[in-house]
Amino acid sequence: MKVLYVCAELFPFLKTGGLADVSAGLPPALRALGCDVRLLMPAFPAISSSAASTRPVASLPNGQLPWGAPPALPPADVALATLSGLDSPLYLVRSPDLYERPGSPYLGPDGHDWPDNALRFAALGWAAAWLGQGLDPDWSPDVIHCHDWHAGLAPAYVQVMAQAGRAALATVFSIHNLAYQGLFAESTFAQLGLPPNWFGIDGLEFYGQVSFMKAAIRYADRITTVSPSYAQEVLTAAHGCGLDGLLRERADLLCGILNGVDYQVWSPATDKWLAATYDADNMAPKAAAKNALQADFGLERRPGALVFGVVSRLTEQKGLHLLIHVLAELVQRGGQLAVLGQGDPSLERALIDAASRYPGQIGVRIGYSEVSAHGVIAGSDVVLMPSAFEPCGLTQLYALRYGALPLVRRVGGLADTVVDCTLENLDSGVATGFVFDVFSTDGLLSALRRAFVLFQHPDQWAAVQRQGMRLRFDWPGAAKRYLALFQSLRPDPKPRHRSPRKKG
Numbered sequence: 001m002k003v004l005y006v007c008a009e010l011f012p013f014l015k016t017g018g019l020a021d022v023s024a025g026l027p028p029a030l031r032a033l034g035c036d037v038r039l040l041m042p043a044f045p046a047i048s049s050s051a052a053s054t055r056p057v058a059s060l061p062n063g064q065l066p067w068g069a070p071p072a073l074p075p076a077d078v079a080l081a082t083l084s085g086l087d088s089p090l091y092l093v094r095s096p097d098l099y100e101r102p103g104s105p106y107l108g109p110d111g112h113d114w115p116d117n118a119l120r121f122a123a124l125g126w127a128a129a130w131l132g133q134g135l136d137p138d139w140s141p142d143v144i145h146c147h148d149w150h151a152g153l154a155p156a157y158v159q160v161m162a163q164a165g166r167a168a169l170a171t172v173f174s175i176h177n178l179a180y181q182g183l184f185a186e187s188t189f190a191q192l193g194l195p196p197n198w199f200g201i202d203g204l205e206f207y208g209q210v211s212f213m214k215a216a217i218r219y220a221d222r223i224t225t226v227s228p229s230y231a232q233e234v235l236t237a238a239h240g241c242g243l244d245g246l247l248r249e250r251a252d253l254l255c256g257i258l259n260g261v262d263y264q265v266w267s268p269a270t271d272k273w274l275a276a277t278y279d280a281d282n283m284a285p286k287a288a289a290k291n292a293l294q295a296d297f298g299l300e301r302r303p304g305a306l307v308f309g310v311v312s313r314l315t316e317q318k319g320l321h322l323l324i325h326v327l328a329e330l331v332q333r334g335g336q337l338a339v340l341g342q343g344d345p346s347l348e349r350a351l352i353d354a355a356s357r358y359p360g361q362i363g364v365r366i367g368y369s370e371v372s373a374h375g376v377i378a379g380s381d382v383v384l385m386p387s388a389f390e391p392c393g394l395t396q397l398y399a400l401r402y403g404a405l406p407l408v409r410r411v412g413g414l415a416d417t418v419v420d421c422t423l424e425n426l427d428s429g430v431a432t433g434f435v436f437d438v439f440s441t442d443g444l445l446s447a448l449r450r451a452f453v454l455f456q457h458p459d460q461w462a463a464v465q466r467q468g469m470r471l472r473f474d475w476p477g478a479a480k481r482y483l484a485l486f487q488s489l490r491p492d493p494k495p496r497h498r499s500p501r502k503k504g
């Protein structure tokens, strides 16, 4: 099974959120199952500067097509590269005009989307579809696996090529976050190289704009979300971001596959970024991690304080404005808070203000730091994720592994992965964190208070920590489900790995 994995982020080279971690974790797990996986990404400087032995494959076709003009792209080609530490070969879409810009893959230095994002990501989808048509004479995929709106035009291009009599490739589209849709002005449609009548309610139009997300949902053969609960939620008006109608129409093609964790990166026993390593059977050094966190974030060094941690994009989605309203009680009860994040300027300001109101009890670091993220998760007693919605969430999975009890809202992947500390769940030994239902300050407060109560019972607290640390959300399991999905589209006649022959 040959799989082209099309994405815009890849840890540790380029990351703005969980998508990068998935792109690092899923392809190797698929390879371990015998899949021949190659990645396709835009040649962002953070990627191309780390690439070795790059060899040009072919220019992207730009001639007239049976259905009209091609996308209005500047000269672009596809090259094959290797990245140190990456098992899979990587195709790069290269076009200095589109990609040679510093910083975020999506935003300019002014914090706004690059004005030509439609073309920058149309090129990614165009390259994917042409690789499916044999652009590289040495390798072509059986399945194109597209991730988020950035790769959303690939299924549309595959479809239009199939309608024009070319090979009909299988496409799978994975939604990592339906709220980011890749919406562009109607005027961009004419530049995308699609049939004019595809701009309409049955095509890519979303209330007068072009939607890359809608293109993928409309034209992919299968659709996945990154957790089973989110797969149900996106069918509702509350979480469907205006696409729930189309998703309901295609619901029989939709399923949720929970993300995994790369435990080589996220394990407290081997974490190279921790002051002291620890594990479920040797928890004492976690106190040193807590002490280091308190020192790092300017918190009073009180070993008995209940320390809450946040590692997050600071956006509406993450529900952190609720947190602002409960800080007085959190501090009054003797708790502390360490926040690592960046994003919405008003939320950044509110958190910085809170830190200056409660010096020594609240520490805030605005920015992005991989090292600090590990320090916060290891040093915290509780990791907060009061999200309004959460397609999967990885941070709570890391928290579980590090013996930091997740405190989460019952939504999306959070609902699928955290078991509330109810009396029954504590009694039966399955509790792993604190879960609240109603997205409100009171909802969050109720869970926060329960955390303070349980913290008074160190034996029970330790039992909950151990239960969370035992759990594994592994990539091999998730990869098997993706492979089954791919095989349902393109049965592989010759499995590459046979089971070993029995001896004797």
Ligand code: ADP
Pocket (backbone or CB within 6 Å): 016, 017, 018, 019, 021, 311, 312, 313, 340, 341, 342, 367, 368, 369, 370, 373, 392, 393, 394, 395, 396
């Ligand atoms: P999302 O993808 O919505 O941002 P996830 O919980 O799925 O949320 O993944 C977020 C990932 O980004 C995690 O690996 C988390 O550790 C990381 N992260 C978020 N904010 C920061 C930050 N400020 N510094 C370092 N890592 C961060």
